[in-house]
Amino acid sequence: MTSLGIDYGGTHTKLMLVSEEGEEIARASVPSGSLDELAISARRFLDESGRAATGFAVTIAGTLDPATGLVGRAANMSWLNGTRPAETLAGALGIPGRAVQDGEAAATAEARLGAGHGRDDVFVIALGTGIAGAHVVGGAVRRGAHGAAGEIGHIPVAGNGVRCSCGQIGCLETAIGGTKIAARWADHGGSPSDGATALDVVRAAESGDGSAAAALDAAARALGRAILELAALVDPGLIVVGGGLSRSPRWTVDPAIDAARAGATFHTIPEVRLATLGVWAGARGAALLAPR
Ligand SMILES: [Zn+2]
Known part of the structure; x- marks a missing residue:
């Protein structure tokens, strides 16, 4: 089982493919753009890595309803306001995904695999x-x-x-x-x-x-x-x-x-x-x- 992490930033987006144990398999940084552009970048990243991901999560720097994946307000990425980014990306990538708050993602990694391991x-x-x-x-x-x-x-x-x-x-x-x-x-x-x-x-x-x-x-x-x-x-x-x-x-x-x-x-x-x-x-x- 391989998972794709997408850290969707205001200027750059970081992509990382991670094994079931949390080990990094591949990474890439791409300029940020629309959700459609992000889907293309993510697809290319997966193709180049030669691995299939079983699921993904995308970070949102803003308010997010974790149950529905609806973005309320993303101050520096206003094109996401009122959208459901995970739904769009799941459709384009053909794998299930969810949206998570950026701080929650970073803290989870740091606590599980970083200084808090x-x-x-x-x-x-x-x-x-x-x-x-x-x-x-x-x-x-x-x-x-x-x-x-x-x-x-x-x-x-x-x-x-x-x-x-x-x-x-x-x-x-x-x-x-x-x-x-x-x-x-x-x-x-x-x-x-x-x-x-x-x-x-x-x-x-x-x-x-x-x-x-x-x-x-x-x-x-x-x-x-x-x-x-x-x-x-x-x-x-x-x-x-x-x-x-x-x-x-x-x-x-x-x-x-x-x-x-x-x-x-x-x-x-x-x-x-x-x-x-x-x-x-x-x-x-x-x-x-x-x-x-
Ligand atoms: Zn205050």
Whole structure:
């Protein structure tokens, strides 16, 4: 049994063929386009791999009804709004498939095969443009009764008075979100260039810029506070942190763990590991979630 994972991104789409045991068989990255173009790319990928897939899953970066596969709103891929991508692709590829949330796919792969391998109770945090969370128990993401569990980015722990896109003030995301951290650098007296990224803030801190270091310190403290809340509410067995900013752990994850441990009273702060699967986690996780 071979499964196809499709990580359908705004600019590039990653395709991965995975064995029943979760081993990678083949991978390809193609420019993103319409669903019809994606079906052609996926068909060509399968032909070139010389393997038949028994099922597929396609990731959606947006709101999705997991029962019907209907996309609500995909902010950066608006052509998917109101469509059922898995249905279209299943018709074109001739195999059964389903749509899954991108964060669910990446967290499933990371928990089952990446940093969480061999552990039963894993909370995965992704430090990206937004801050995503997923509690993976026994290899499956717990979505909650209304599909809204894991929103760690919107716990108000930053204490910075900044209004979040969700409407609350001081969410974790306002402090450490990939596009927000340059604004916080400015709040701390820095002068980021237009379009400065989280990586620019890290580079500035590494070259001795005190305001950049202060913004990262505030971000790490907010993450530490969120880890404390997570320990109180979920008590996970292992925390895995991935996403762009996790690649500079000295400025982000390490001080966050220190802050969480320093603030713990009744809490058990579990082991925290960095994610290991990188940008292919979504495609691999989608393959794991394909119908079998
Ligand atoms: Zn928020």
